[in-house]
Amino acid sequence: MSERPPEIVCAACGAETLVRREAVYDGFKRVGERFVCVSCGHAYAAEAEVPFKAAKRTAVFSEADRTRSADVFAADEKGRNCRHCRHYVVNPFTQRCGLHLRRVEATDACGDFEPPPAADEPPQTAESSPPPPR
Numbered sequence: 493m494s495e496r497p498p499e500i501v502c503a504a505c506g507a508e509t510l511v512r513r514e515a516v517y518d519g520f521k522r523v524g525e526r527f528v529c530v531s532c533g534h535a536y537a538a539e540a541e542v543p544f545k546a547a548k549r550t551a552v553f554s555e556a557d558r559t560r561s562a563d564v565f566a567a568d569e570k571g572r573n574c575r576h577c578r579h580y581v582v583n584p585f586t587q588r589c590g591l592h593l594r595r596v597e598a599t600d601a602c603g604d605f606e607p608p609p610a611a612d613e614p615p616q617t618a619e620s621s622p623p624p625p626r
């Protein structure tokens with residue numbers, strides 16, 4: 493496992509380059525670490541001396557802004573799609589528009605879009621059966 497080496501602007505050679513972290517040993521005992529420029533080999537004795545390159549600024553537009561405007565657009569589109577229209581007829585083989593009598597796609601948008609009947613509209617009642625014969 494190696495992490496990406498940090499970027500520096502080397503104080504010794506002036507290059508925009510990377511710095512390598514090296515452990516410093518006294519015999520077999522680790523006594524510290526130093527930071528070495530990969531371009532010129534200049535060693536910095538402490539992390540505080542390393543001229544790290546400034547981190548890049550993040551994007552101006554946040555993800556949250558983008559997502560919100562996309563949702564508004566999607567909601568508007570959904571309102572006029574054929575599959576939300578009262579004339580939309582679907583069966584196992586095809587999707588049809590009952591008004592224009594032609595095949596449609598669920599995602600089609602139509603100028604004659606009409607919203608489906610409200611749920612609280614009274615349901616169609618069956619024809620009252622004729623009086624039983626005497």
Ligand SMILES: [Zn+2]
Binds near residue numbers: 531
């Ligand atoms: Zn250097």
